[in-house]
Amino acid sequence: MAKKTERSAIKPEHIRKYREKFLGDPSLRIAMNAVTRGNLQEIALNRDLLNRNNWTFSHEIEEKPEISDQKRSGTCWMFAELNWLRLMTMKKFKIEKLEFSQNHLMFYDKLEKANYYLEKLMDMADRDIDDRHVRFILDNPTPDGGEWHMLVNLIKKYGLMPKDVMPDTWNRENSRFINELVGYKIREAFAEMQRMKAKKAGKEKMREYKTTVMASIFRILATCMGVPPETFDWSYRDKDKTYHQEAEITPQQFYEKYVGLDLDECYTLASCPGTRTEFGKTYTIELFGNMVGGIDWIWLNLPVKELKKIAVKMLKKGDAVLYGCDVTQESHTKEGLMATDVYDLEMMFKTSFDMDKSTRLSTGQSRLTHSMVLTGVELVNNKPVRWKVENSWGSEVGKKGYFVMTDEWFDAHVLDLIVPKQYMPEKYLTQCKQKPVVLPPWHIMA
Amino acid sequence: MAKSGSKGDLTPDLLKAFASETLSDPSFRIAMNAATRSNLQELVLNREVLNLDAFKFSTEVENKAEITDQKRSGTCWMYADVNWLRLQTMRAFNMESVTFSHNWVMFFDKLEKANLFLNAIIDSADRDIEDREIMHLLHSPAGDGGEWALFWNVVEKYGLVPMDVMPDTANKENSRYLNTVLFYKLREFAAELRTMHAKGKSVESLVRQKVKMMEVVYRILAIFLGLPPESFDWSWRDKDKKYHQEIGITPRQFAKKYIPDIARDMVCLANSPLKRTPYEKVYTQRLFNNAVDGGIWKWLNMPMSVLKEYALKILKDDNHVLFGCDVLQECHSKMGLLHHDVFDMDSFFKTTFNGDRTWRLDYGQSFYTHCMVLAGVELVNEAPVRWKVENSWGTEVGQKGVFTMSDPWFDEHMIVVWVPRKYLSEEHLKLAEQEPVESPVWFPI
Numbered sequence: 013m014a015k016k017t018e019r020s021a022i023k024p025e026h027i028r029k030y031r032e033k034f035l036g037d038p039s040l041r042i043a044m045n046a047v048t049r050g051n052l053q054e055i056a057l058n059r060d061l062l063n064r065n066n067w068t069f070s071h072e073i074e075e076k077p078e079i080s081d082q083k084r085s086g087t088c089w090m091f092a093e094l095n096w097l098r099l100m101t102m103k104k105f106k107i108e109k110l111e112f113s114q115n116h117l118m119f120y121d122k123l124e125k126a127n128y129y130l131e132k133l134m135d136m137a138d139r140d141i142d143d144r145h146v147r148f149i150l151d152n153p154t155p156d157g158g159e160w161h162m163l164v165n166l167i168k169k170y171g172l173m174p175k176d177v178m179p180d181t182w183n184r185e186n187s188r189f190i191n192e193l194v195g196y197k198i199r200e201a202f203a204e205m206q207r208m209k210a211k212k213a214g215k216e217k218m219r220e221y222k223t224t225v226m227a228s229i230f231r232i233l234a235t236c237m238g239v240p241p242e243t244f245d246w247s248y249r250d251k252d253k254t255y256h257q258e259a260e261i262t263p264q265q266f267y268e269k270y271v272g273l274d275l276d277e278c279y280t281l282a283s284c285p286g287t288r289t290e291f292g293k294t295y296t297i298e299l300f301g302n303m304v305g306g307i308d309w310i311w312l313n314l315p316v317k318e319l320k321k322i323a324v325k326m327l328k329k330g331d332a333v334l335y336g337c338d339v340t341q342e343s344h345t346k347e348g349l350m351a352t353d354v355y356d357l358e359m360m361f362k363t364s365f366d367m368d369k370s371t372r373l374s375t376g377q378s379r380l381t382h383s384m385v386l387t388g389v390e391l392v393n394n395k396p397v398r399w400k401v402e403n404s405w406g407s408e409v410g411k412k413g414y415f416v417m418t419d420e421w422f423d424a425h426v427l428d429l430i431v432p433k434q435y436m437p438e439k440y441l442t443q444c445k446q447k448p449v450v451l452p453p454w455h456i457m458a
Numbered sequence: 459m460a461k462s463g464s465k466g467d468l469t470p471d472l473l474k475a476f477a478s479e480t481l482s483d484p485s486f487r488i489a490m491n492a493a494t495r496s497n498l499q500e501l502v503l504n505r506e507v508l509n510l511d512a513f514k515f516s517t518e519v520e521n522k523a524e525i526t527d528q529k530r531s532g533t534c535w536m537y538a539d540v541n542w543l544r545l546q547t548m549r550a551f552n553m554e555s556v557t558f559s560h561n562w563v564m565f566f567d568k569l570e571k572a573n574l575f576l577n578a579i580i581d582s583a584d585r586d587i588e589d590r591e592i593m594h595l596l597h598s599p600a601g602d603g604g605e606w607a608l609f610w611n612v613v614e615k616y617g618l619v620p621m622d623v624m625p626d627t628a629n630k631e632n633s634r635y636l637n638t639v640l641f642y643k644l645r646e647f648a649a650e651l652r653t654m655h656a657k658g659k660s661v662e663s664l665v666r667q668k669v670k671m672m673e674v675v676y677r678i679l680a681i682f683l684g685l686p687p688e689s690f691d692w693s694w695r696d697k698d699k700k701y702h703q704e705i706g707i708t709p710r711q712f713a714k715k716y717i718p719d720i721a722r723d724m725v726c727l728a729n730s731p732l733k734r735t736p737y738e739k740v741y742t743q744r745l746f747n748n749a750v751d752g753g754i755w756k757w758l759n760m761p762m763s764v765l766k767e768y769a770l771k772i773l774k775d776d777n778h779v780l781f782g783c784d785v786l787q788e789c790h791s792k793m794g795l796l797h798h799d800v801f802d803m804d805s806f807f808k809t810t811f812n813g814d815r816t817w818r819l820d821y822g823q824s825f826y827t828h829c830m831v832l833a834g835v836e837l838v839n840e841a842p843v844r845w846k847v848e849n850s851w852g853t854e855v856g857q858k859g860v861f862t863m864s865d866p867w868f869d870e871h872m873i874v875v876w877v878p879r880k881y882l883s884e885e886h887l888k889l890a891e892q893e894p895v896e897s898p899v900w901f902p903i
Contacts, residue, residue: 020665020750030677044680048684051635052638130466141820182494183494199813227479227807230480234486235493289564305465361639420747
């Protein structure tokens with residue numbers, strides 16, 4: 013033990029040497045004086061990049077909706093997906109201004125997730141409280157996060173509605189309290205299920221109990237977010253000022269008529285390099301669902317250049333692209349910049365920040381954190397150099413809510429695209445039919 | 459009542475049943491109209507708790523020092539530790555006020571945590587990277603959290619300095635960017651060390667590489683927090699206006715001179731009612747530390763009544779009590795209320811929120827989240843009814859930064875109390891000297 017401490021401790025001579033070297037480099041003093049007084053993102057922002065940054069794009073989709081704002085909730089996926097779908101509706105029906113109700117879908121997402129996790133926990137009721145899967149659920153039993161398959165599940169069961177008929181609530185904008193309350197009930201229920209299981213209660217009995225828990229959770233969610241209407245009246249004026257009216261339409265009918273995209277024919281192409289995730293194979297993640305009886309998220313893993321080819325193809329045809337990435341890496345929110353050289357950190361700290369994608373992902377430095385929509389691309393000699401991004405952080409950031417992403421950033425930090433069938437090469441369609449490899453719940457793509 | 463589907467799915471009938479049950483209750487509509495428009499914490503705040511005259515205390519420790527503000531960093535423990543310690547120094551030296559540099563403690567805490575992390579990576583190099591403990595380490599390789607034991611490790615090894623000679627920096631106040639840059643490098647180093655191991659490099663060469671890596675860590679910390687002084691001049695006036703001066707004193711000399719003995723021997727009593735942690739035993743948490751050559755955080759697990767007895771004993775002796783709790787439970791920050799009845803949730807949602815302490819800790823509902831200082835108590839017939847708390851969230855919350863804690867809240871959400879050795883009974887001292895049992899890194903306390 014003593015020997016190990018001897019080997020591992022920081023010794024005074026180390027500190028002396030580190031200090032001397034620090035003092036020997038005048039540029040470090042400049043860095044220290046600046047950084048101790050201010051915001052690193054501003055201090056290290058690459059001035060060259062600001063100078064050469066350009067907001068024009070050779071290919072841009074025509075629809076320019078108002079930027080949405082997810083506020084203090086982690087529901088970027090739902091925002092991005094609904095933003096993507098609304099572009100289709102705006103195009104088809106010549107509507108200038110439209111937003112779908114996130115409150116409606118978030119209500120059902122929270123409700124279905126609670127039921128999903130309670131069912132999973134019911135199956136784990138004989139496990140130790142310290143079991144890694146049990147702990148994984150109990151640590152965050154009502155995650156805001158999600159992916160495409162969750163929206164598919166929700167729309168298929170509950171349809172879609174315009175924001176005008178179910179606007180945002182305080183708790184949609186601040187998901188903290190909902191998560192605390194529902195999380196409390198789920199943890200409480202798991203303790204009861206463990207007691208029931210210990211007394212050899214059957215599945216029937218436990219499910220009956222679960223139904224009473226779901227009734228309380230329904231009430232909590234209904235109190236915090238309101239009760240979604242079963243039918244609604246809705247009207248709009250199109251670009252040519254023609255008035256259109258819907259009376260007593262259901263959310264399911266609304267989706268069919270106004271979006272109509274075949275949700276079963278959209279595929280996820282991901283690019284997650286790593287020793288565990290080979291290219292050309294499909295993957296899915298345990299406990300990353302939102303609905304009992306719903307679909308799982310299955311993604312085909314491919315080199316990032318393949319994803320890019322498809323994104324270019326879609327934009328050239330005037331279709332926007334829904335994608336997921338790690339937005340926490342190398343981005344400047346206020347300026348709306350996503351560029352691998354956005355910060356001059358190397359020079360400032362005299363050390364490199366150049367881990368490759370696979371190392372970043374395996375060490376937890378990077379993970380899937382955000383979804384957005386690509387609405388334009390700048391092609392030079394038919395090669396993309398930058399991309400236009402519609403974000404969901406309101407219009408106060410970036411350029412009225414839009415962000416610009418360099419092509420290098422795409423390579424480094426884009427993790428997946430959602431692709432409708434017509435844009436899928438035959439080869440990938442076949443590969444998507446493989447039985448997916450199941451990854452653990454703590455995988456970085458969840 | 460309608461039933462779930464065969465797989466446990468929510469059927470349309472079941473959803474209808476939920477909706478009609480909810481909608482038929484008129485109190486639901488009142489609650490919904492309010493809750494969809496504003497902050498729940500305000501809506502369910504129990505008016506009767508506000509009516510209590512809750513900020514008067516029969517026993518109070520006099521302290522003229524200002525309330526501190528940790529701002530956007532997770533270093534509550536450092537603030538609570540400094541708040542507790544400064545009173546000991548002020549008294550011993552007849553000072554009106556003094557405070558120590560959080561920035562200094564943070565520098566060496568992070569430096570030592572980074573070293574601990576890299577050592578743990580070397581020691582676990584042949585384990586899978588998705589191993590539960592390794593993923594836990596990689597998630598937050600040198601995080602903000604800590605405890606008195608970690609504070610004391612820094613003081614013992616590096617000394618301490620007054621706030622005046624290493625004032626707070628932008629990054630002490632907002633540790634986000636510091637952690638972003640530091641974690642990046644530590645994760646990169648972890649990958650590098652694991653690759654070296656996979657290539658068959660010896661532990662010695664990994665350790666040599668680690669010493670080089672630590673230079674980068676030192677540089678990053680110095681740029682964010684400033685370079686800690688090796689020696690400094692410092693002067694102060696005592697309560698009788700007498701001037702005192704220190705010239706060229708080192709941080710270690712300063713700590714030796716200005717930290718009274720009471721702080722040098724502190725014992726941590728905790729209350730963990732979990733089955734896995736029987737009472738009267740000592741526990742420690744794996745890898746929750748900073749200096750590998752320092753002490754470890756150990757706690758003697760005792761019933762809550764024992765923690766409370768000591769808290770009372772210390773306050774009656776006119777001294778502050780350093781403690782840790784879960785401040786996320788039943789707390790209204792703006793009003794400074796830590797009260798067991800602060801929110802009237804049950805009537806608002808027509809469901810109970812009454813899980814007990816064991817359940818809360820075991821099922822992830824509650825964990826150790828915050829450190830503060832007890833500065834007074836209200837006694838009725840010799841029994842405590844509420845406690846005065848000095849927090850480190852600035853003076854805009856509570857009553858000029860002071861919080862009040864109901865006695866049942868103490869029972870429910872208090873987690874540890876630090877007791878200077880001189881207050882401890884022989885029996886408890888003896889218990890505290892047992893070899894600690896190690897809990898896994900993800901333990902809630």
